[in-house]
Amino acid sequence: MSFQSSPVSKNITWHHGKLTDGQREEKLGQKGVVIWFTGLSGSGKSTVAREVELALIENGRNAFVLDGDNVRHGLNKNLGFSPADRTENIRRIGEVAKLFAQANVVCLTAFISPYKADRDAVRALLGPGQFIEIYCAATADECEARDVKGLYKKAKAGEIKEFTGVSAPYEPPDKAELVLETGGKETLEQSTRRVLALLQQQGII
Ligand code: ADX
Numbered sequence: 145m146s147f148q149s150s151p152v153s154k155n156i157t158w159h160h161g162k163l164t165d166g167q168r169e170e171k172l173g174q175k176g177v178v179i180w181f182t183g184l185s186g187s188g189k190s191t192v193a194r195e196v197e198l199a200l201i202e203n204g205r206n207a208f209v210l211d212g213d214n215v216r217h218g219l220n221k222n223l224g225f226s227p228a229d230r231t232e233n234i235r236r237i238g239e240v241a242k243l244f245a246q247a248n249v250v251c252l253t254a255f256i257s258p259y260k261a262d263r264d265a266v267r268a269l270l271g272p273g274q275f276i277e278i279y280c281a282a283t284a285d286e287c288e289a290r291d292v293k294g295l296y297k298k299a300k301a302g303e304i305k306e307f308t309g310v311s312a313p314y315e316p317p318d319k320a321e322l323v324l325e326t327g328g329k330e331t332l333e334q335s336t337r338r339v340l341a342l343l344q345q346q347g348i349i
Contacts, residue, residue, distance in 0.1 A: 147231075169248060174249075174250075176245035177245055177251070178266070179252045181252065181254045184284055185287065185295060186296070187282035187327075189212075208250075210237060210255075219240070225305075231262050260317065276346070277317055277319070279316060284296075286327035321342065322339065
């Protein structure tokens with residue numbers, strides 16, 4: 145299944161609700177948006193996303209993190225790490241994130257999402273200003289030096305195949321709305337504050 149393919153089912157009809165997007169936003173007092181974190185495994189995507197989620201919820205905003213490892217335990221438990229499976233992973237998450245945004249939730253996603261074309265396809269699924277791409281710019285060497293989950297060691301030993309940054313590619317974004325220096329140049333607090341400042345600037349919070 146690709147991003148562009150038509151539904152396999154025929155005889156299906158789109159149903160509209162009783163509220164326009166604008167009415168929903170007004171009644172709920174909150175805009176939906178997708179904050180898409182991308183970067184290598186161990187680059188800090190989930191850590192920053194969870195800090196931002198906490199800060200938003202403490203400020204009365206409905207926010208929710210979709211996390212790579214977690215989603216692969218459920219919705220995407222049938223997917224591995226081949227290029228095609230990674231694309232399908234991101235396609236499904238893109239659709240789920242869009243549903244969250246339509247429900248006026250601030251949806252934070254933390255997936256490696258190594259392919260530029262896949263991230264751009266999710267951007268295209270969402271309306272203007274509804275997709276904010278944040279690159280966690282820690283390098284493979286910096287992630288390997290931390291190696292929180294011990295996966296770089298295993299990948300280098302050949303125990304994990306197609307490991308991003310070691311034996312599988314990562315394509316950095318060239319038009320990310322924000323680049324976080326999560327390799328060590330900035331602290332978690334600084335990265336979190338920069339994301340919140342961007343959300344404020346864009347009128348999301
Ligand atoms: S993605 O490439 O399809 O976007 P995703 O974010 O869902 O990846 O999952 C990445 C997580 O799976 C990593 O943080 C790591 O914990 C784990 N993982 C296991 N095998 C691999 C692999 N071959 N490449 C990258 N990550 C892997």
